Amino acid sequence: MPTTTTESIYTNLITALEDRGLRKTAARAAVTSRIETTGKAFTAEQLCIDLPQVGRATVYRTIRHLVDAGALCKLQILDGAPMYSIARVEHHHHKICSRCGAVGEFQHSTVERVMRSLEKEIDGDIIGHRMEIFITCSQCIADSRTGESSVG
């Protein structure tokens, strides 16, 4: 489960796995460590490339465990493979730079309030919601002014 602690991302991810009764192994350590050092959102395929010493199946399995544990968010950014970002806080939404792909989190109480008011209008029971905002991040705005690119 996502927590906001002073622990390292690595420790949180490993703990998330152990809490599910999974062993701490070299492969899982490599995957979680890489997720920490990458820092930003990533695709499963990217992790496989970054960790040639870990089998594809294991990379995918570990990601799945982490998503199931709530330690990673799976993000479908239309077209292409889903991206995964570290879940830092319990409930949040994502802001995605459509230029460089950077993914950030945000929380906004009004969104939650909107959900409650929608409850009256919607025909059925609301069981969850998801929201993404697409942005051009300040870095990309700056880069476009100087003609650079920081994608990657």
Add this chain to the structure above:
Amino acid sequence: MPTTTTESIYTNLITALEDRGLRKTAARAAVTSRIETTGKAFTAEQLCIDLPQVGRATVYRTIRHLVDAGALCKLQILDGAPMYSIARVEHHHHKICSRCGAVGEFQHSTVERVMRSLEKEIDGDIIGHRMEIFITCSQCIADSRTGESSVG
């Protein structure tokens, strides 16, 4: 482009294609007609099965044209193939029954207002957003009470 007219869905879809300079062909008529009669959200694969006389490539291509034209919405409902729903109004969000998969649209002015207020907090320029709410629709609630299922 999505419009709220008294025209049939079929006519709107065909018009959307023609507006892009695409020809009206038997294959495209079959695809759009099927989308109309299906009525609800569908997957590309489902359309292929429903229309064995139309080639897979053509089904996928026609869907892509319709999405590009804004006549269909592509919905990533985590895991599995994307679903497509008919875009009836300009800007809207989706409500998805996680029991039966029915997809509906809704508009809510507060969501748009939230976006404007977020604009100040977010580091960068907001260029769009997406919101989905997951529900159990009233039909499924009713069915679960009588032990039935209306999936399909």
Add this chain to the structure above:
DNA sequence: ATGCTAATTGATATCAAGTATCAATACTGA
């Protein structure tokens, strides 16, 4: 109506993402 030409089609091959299989290996607890 006829023919021209570019758009379209669809069988097929291919690609890409992800999962299933399963023998080999690594832990863990007694």
Add this chain to the structure above:
DNA sequence: TCAGTATTGATACTTGATATCAATTAGCAT
């Protein structure tokens, strides 16, 4: 140590979707 279970990873497979390209067709000009 040993038995038993969890884990790994090479490989094959599945699924969703796109690329190729020869054959066909729509729409236009005449």
